[in-house]
Amino acid sequence: MTLLAVHLALAAAYAGFQWTVRALVYPQMTLVPPEAFPAYERSHQRRVSRVVGPLFAGQAVTTLWLLVDRPAGTPLLPVLASAACLAAVLELTALGAVPQHRRLDRGWDVAVHRRLVHVDTLRALTATGGVAAALWLLLA
Template sequence: MTLLVVHLALTAAYAGFQWTVRALVYPQFAQVPPDAFPAYERAHQRRVSRVVGPLFAGQGVTTLWLLAARPAGTPLLPVLAGGACLAVVLAVTALLAVPLHRQLGGGWDPVAHRRLCRVDTVRALAATAGTAAVAWAVLATSG
């Protein structure tokens, strides 16, 4: 049960982080003066990596651990659903968000910014669904 609770804490922390980025951080990008934006974006990338890196690593480890050694009474379906949600978040990050951040690192681009906000909504929704899946696993295991 401890593994499930740790996993829930990691997924919830990441979902909260992602919604904060989507609702607060990314909308503010448009208010940075264009001549200052490349430096701002590079600083954003460095700083956000310090938060998201450990959350991704922790979720990856606990997801694999749950898949390899589910606690007794933990149903497989929410573990698989949570793993699928994490896979979506990681794929969208690597294939869409990171390239858009690189593009923005070269200078302000309102089209790239709008695309990043849409991509980030997908990440936030997938992270929320992943948290719900883990909560389901915790409730099913404890009840």
């Protein structure tokens, strides 16, 4: 039960973080003067990594633990759903968000920012699915 609670806490913390980035941080990027944007973007990446890294690592540990040594009576389907959500978030991050951030390193670009916001919306929705799966695990 403790593993399931920790897993839920990590999934919820990441989803809350992701919705905050989506609703607050990314929209505010449009207010940064273009000449200051590359430095702002690099600073954003460094600071965000300090928060998201441990959240990704924690979720990876609890997800792998659940896949390898599922507690007795814990149904497999929500474990698989949780793992799928985490895998999708990591894929969206690696193949969608990170390349857009690298482009923004070079300077402000409205189209790149729009793509980043789109990818981030998908990440936030997928992370919310991960919370639902983790809650399902805890309540099953």
